[in-house]
Amino acid sequence: MLLIDQKIHKADCFRGIEMLEGEFVKGVIDIEKKIIAIDAGMHVDLEQWLLEQGSKQQDLWGINFYPKQAGDEWVEFDSMINIRPGQGNRSRGVEDVSIQQKIREIIARLITHA
Numbered sequence: 001m002l003l004i005d006q007k008i009h010k011a012d013c014f015r016g017i018e019m020l021e022g023e024f025v026k027g028v029i030d031i032e033k034k035i036i037a038i039d040a041g042m043h044v045d046l047e048q049w050l051l052e053q054g055s056k057q058q059d060l061w062g063i064n065f066y067p068k069q070a071g072d073e074w075v076e077f078d079s080m081i082n083i084r085p086g087q088g089n090r091s092r093g094v095e096d097v098s099i100q101q102k103i104r105e106i107i108a109r110l111i112t113h114a
Contacts, residue, residue, distance in 0.1 A: 001037055001038070003035060003037055004035065005036075006110070007110055008111060008112070009111075014065070017039050023066060024066050025038050026040060026063075026079070027062070028079075028081070030050055030055045030060055031103060031106065034106050035050075036106065037050050043079040043081045044080070046062075047060050058084075061094055062079020062080070062081040062082050064079070075103075075104070077093045077100060082094055
């Protein structure tokens with residue numbers, strides 16, 4: 001597992017990480033701490049790791065990165081850990097547009113393309 005808490009180039013971020021089928025990498029973002037965890041077989045493993053680091057459940061959202069894609073296509077809001085009826089999120093996606101925006105901003109701040 002890899003914790004991204006400082007700016008890193010996209011190519012360096014995903015170098016050496018085994019891509020899952022469909023060539024994607026699972027990630028979990030803490031929208032409060034503004035950090036990203038990647039490189040595990042399941043989102044729940046990343047979630048548990050971040051909880052052990054002091055993150056709060058309500059701040060963690062699962063996504064998939066498609067490093068070979070560009071623009072909005074390279075991030076997918078899809079994970080079982082996102083199903084949270086108590087927080088108003090009833091699907092695997094991130095339904096709240098403001099949370100999606102926070103996630104995109106954190107990714108843009110931490111993972112650069114140039």
